[in-house]
Amino acid sequence: MSAGAGVTRKIRTIIVDDEDLARQVLREFVSKHSDVEIIAECANGFEAVKAVMEMKPDLLFLDIQMPKLDGFEVLELIGNETAVIFVTAYDSYAIKAFGVHAVDYLLKPYGADRFNGALERAKERLSGKAGKNAQDLPLPTDLSASARAPLQYLDRIAVRDGTKVFIIPVAKLDYAEAQDDYLALASEGKKHLKQQTISGLEQALDPAKFLRVHRSYIVNLEKVVRVEPYAKDSHVAVLSNGSQIPVSRSGYARLKEILDK
């Protein structure tokens, strides 16, 4: 990451908070560090995702409660390239989940010492000294699932196409299909790709409404019209829009149990 002799590239940083005064604190603390530069400021989640995608910053200071998209949803959409420091007033779930996995978190109000400590950790991470490579970290989407309150299921899924963000209410999700490192989410005739594991999504969805019918498929039970035999030992679920979803033997047993009720 270091360029020519003696010249170190500045850490390109974006700060995200919907409150002007909260951004002002960050700006003030950052200004004391000549090796860090603020390349953008965002006041909501949509702006934040767009800015990160376009500018590829090294570091992101991210608030959690914000208009449009919250901090967790932003984290899900921006991948692992950017180091993230959460800045939040108070959120026990966030502290639990991100105390281990995020670079660091700052609890409002925080002082210069605490800020400098977090920045130091971010620098170590960026220079690769911390030993944690992007590949070793869990997927942000799965992290954010662990930050959700217990027994509270997902009611919408944020997906990104380039710099554009789409919100899929889970009621409008037909099915999800695992494709290598991605999930294809089918909704209203379109497919959206998202970097997430299928078991991660399965855990976040209400089991009364969604069922894992196959190693690679989760269906929305409300969309299932009928189940037909396919080949020896296997079936397909036919959805209201005509899609045919493979159903494994164990998936068929679970599906039958629910549909027979």
Place this chain on the structure above:
Amino acid sequence: MHPLLSQVRRLLLYLVVWEAITAVVAYLFTATGNISGREACVLAVPLCLLYAFVCLSAWYSCRVTPLDKSKISKVLLAHIGGALVATGLWVLAARWYSHALSRSGAFTGLDERFLPEIPLLAVTGILLYLLSVAFYYVYLTFEASKDAEARMMKASVLAREAELKALKAQVNPHFLFNSLNSISALTTSDPAKAREMCILLGDFLRRTLGLGEKSAIRLEEELSLIHAFLAVEKVRFGARIQMEESVDEKALNVMVLPLLLQPLVENAVSHGIANLVEGGWIRLKIDCTGGDVAIVVENKFDPDAPPRRKSGVGLVNVRQRLKARYGNQATFNYAPDGESFRVNLKFPAEREVQAA
């Protein structure tokens, strides 16, 4: 549990009462002149002692036929039947006993002379049994009212605890931490404004703390608490908050639960304004007509806002407290309506009682 058999003290007291009854019965035996005083005593003491225990059984028939839940025919049947059986037993015992006594020399011919007293004995037996029935019914009623009172006491203690818990939960830590962060920002950029915000925050906190002990405050005080709250939030959110108020002056001196409306305004800020990039309005409308206060708290909100990670308890608290205080006389409902969220509440307008 039998009320008299369960405690020795009560049983002794019961037997003392029966001593008096025994004296009366003995006196009645002598009244016709056929039986001497000594004979009457020898007859009455064991017979009354026996009957005292027979009458204890009336408790069980009273308990299975409670007055408020049984048909009158069933009650009459149970107790008249009981009285006849008890009296029958008593008369038989008396006949047998007088016969046994008359065999000994001292009481020759006693059973013959006692025979005319039998109808009197029967009537006395029926009356004493029915008297016991009446006594047990009075006892049962007394116990039931004591029970009801204890239940009511418990319910009001629970309601009070819930209320206090609700009050404590309502000073939101998010609000405090975010406000402190705003002050932290202002200390370098605008120290005068930072000091002003410290004062506003202190003012709001002091008012909230003072309210914890009160069961009701004037609506006017609640409104000034809301203003103190909004003054702090306006430093944080700036022009994003637009407050519109329309308050009926007649409502200002109505007594309301403390911190009833402030959490609703706080919700309007944290669920409404905080999720709107450009901010939005909050409308507070208070009317006082027909002995009721009707309040509407409405705010602009984004139906596509990120889901709340925590379930809001503010609305549930307000509903519970209104119910605990006014029962069915209060109504409370809330619903999103397009881009606005509206909370309606209505409760009886109670004025402060003027000290005489």
